[in-house]
Amino acid sequence: QKEVEQDPGPLSVPEGAIVSLNCTYSNSAFQYFMWYRQYSRKGPELLMYTYSSGNKEDGRFTAQVDKSSKYISLFIRDSQPSDSATYLCAMNQDSNYQLIWGAGTKLIIKP
């Protein structure tokens, strides 16, 4: 079993829809949770960064962490075609530790 599970998709939704992306993990020591967006042949771009449990909102993006269930989510409101990309979750237990990555979910927003 992988430490971090993420459905690779693809996930295809119409423009304007609310998108829900999720990851589950097995290591209860993880404290830092991140969501990155990656376009083809580009480096990952940080979208959300959360420490421990709770919600965090930034514009159209909301990140949720439920440590009791070992489950994290990223919601995208009012999705746009430009949001089409691969979304990767990542996490670690300390900033000096390597990140543990999900497989990445390919998201397609249809105009």
Add this chain to the structure above:
Amino acid sequence: GAVVSQHPSWVICKSGTSVKIECRSLDFQATTMFWYRQFPKQSLMLMATSNEGSKATYEQGVEKDKFLINHASLTLSTLTVTSAHPEDSSFYICSASGTPPVFGSGTQLSVL
């Protein structure tokens, strides 16, 4: 915010030659740098972790004599792919440790 500048963004080389990829941390000091490799439609795979002034720690299965990592200063880390072969063709990305980690823009290496 913190930026890691990675160069080149794209390189094509002949089989048997060596290629150097540079990552520079701008306006901050990167004590630890992570080097990743990414194949198409796959997630990032950690190759090695380098700490400034010490030898890099390589992940299992990564040839340290082939992928030379130098982290001689707090603002510069380099990855040299020695005697590159077509199977080394991949997307290479560096990342500086931090809260949160900062990523370079990646280097697409194509070995002919």
